[in-house]
Amino acid sequence: MNKRIIGLTGGIATGKSTVANYLASAYNLPILDADIYARDAVSVGSPILSAIAQRYGSEILLPDGNLNRQKLGEIIFHRPEERHWVESLIHPYVGDRFLQEIAESSAPTIVLVIPLLFEANMTNLVTEIWVVYCSESQQMQRLIQRNHLSEEQAQARILSQMSIQEKRTFADYVLDNSYSVELLLKHVDEALKANSSK
Numbered sequence: 242m243n244k245r246i247i248g249l250t251g252g253i254a255t256g257k258s259t260v261a262n263y264l265a266s267a268y269n270l271p272i273l274d275a276d277i278y279a280r281d282a283v284s285v286g287s288p289i290l291s292a293i294a295q296r297y298g299s300e301i302l303l304p305d306g307n308l309n310r311q312k313l314g315e316i317i318f319h320r321p322e323e324r325h326w327v328e329s330l331i332h333p334y335v336g337d338r339f340l341q342e343i344a345e346s347s348a349p350t351i352v353l354v355i356p357l358l359f360e361a362n363m364t365n366l367v368t369e370i371w372v373v374y375c376s377e378s379q380q381m382q383r384l385i386q387r388n389h390l391s392e393e394q395a396q397a398r399i400l401s402q403m404s405i406q407e408k409r410t411f412a413d414y415v416l417d418n419s420y421s422v423e424l425l426l427k428h429v430d431e432a433l434k435a436n437s438s439k
């Protein structure tokens with residue numbers, strides 16, 4: 242039987258983790274997360290972290306040798322050419338990790354959480370696409386509140402991604418998170434019951 246591989250995406254802070262946590266706890270589905278692999282890619286001693294430190298100087302590292310994520314964020318969310326350079330190192334690593342984990346899994350349904358599913362051309366990894374959607378003003382408000390960012394910092398992150406309006410046009414399922422979490426999770430139940438495939 243072919244695996245069902247759900248690509249869960251959306252804009253930053255639209256609700257992907259809320260959906261993924263529910264799929265794990267209520268349905269016991271395995272969750273693979275691009276943000277976690279992207280963190281692994283820059284672990285201490287990794288070739289990618291060395292390349293980053295060579296380009297931006299050792300000030301991009303914390304005293305313990307870990308990446309100063311806030312500093313790199315300030316660079317890449319304001320300078321698209323630097324973002325593309327960092328992505329060209331990290332995205333192939335993330336793609337390879339997904340392929341490896343999918344191949345090793347015997348689960349019939351797997352969930353891939355990929356914030357940059359479209360931007361990083363990873364749609365070929367999945368058999369269906371779910372987009373978690375909320376309005377841009379809600380997205381902004383939730384991001385500022387959760388990450389304690391200024392409006393300008395939040396805006397820079399949102400503008401580094403394809404707009405949520407555009408993302409929703411590529412979805413097999415749009416999970417509307419404009420209202421309560423309870424309602425969002427009802428949409429998740431429905432999407433999981435339906436068996437759409439590309």
Ligand SMILES: CC(C)(COP(=O)(O)OP(=O)(O)OC[C@H]1O[C@@H](n2cnc3c(N)ncnc32)[C@H](O)[C@@H]1O)[C@@H](O)C(=O)NCCC(=O)NCCS
Pocket residue numbers: 252253254275276279309310311313314317324327328331332335356357361398401402
């Ligand atoms: C710049 C970094 C160090 C900031 O780290 P920080 O801990 O503040 O954020 P975190 O990694 O948890 O990401 C939070 C969210 O930011 C957004 N985001 C991250 N990278 C990018 C990017 N290159 N372009 C647009 N949005 C991005 C995503 O929605 C992600 O879910 C980090 O995001 C990073 O290394 N980004 C480059 C790698 C990448 O593209 N990762 C995305 C997953 S493939």
Ligand SMILES: Nc1ncnc2c1ncn2[C@@H]1O[C@H](COP(=O)(O)OP(=O)(O)OP(=O)(O)O)[C@@H](O)[C@H]1O
Pocket residue numbers: 251252253254255256257258259260356383384387418419420421422425
């Ligand atoms: N329906 C909702 N109403 C109010 N707040 C919500 C709702 N859904 C999620 N949130 C809150 O919005 C924030 C973003 O949600 P979540 O972390 O699930 O998004 P995400 O898409 O995984 O974010 P990221 O892209 O940064 O990983 C969280 O603080 C969460 O508690």
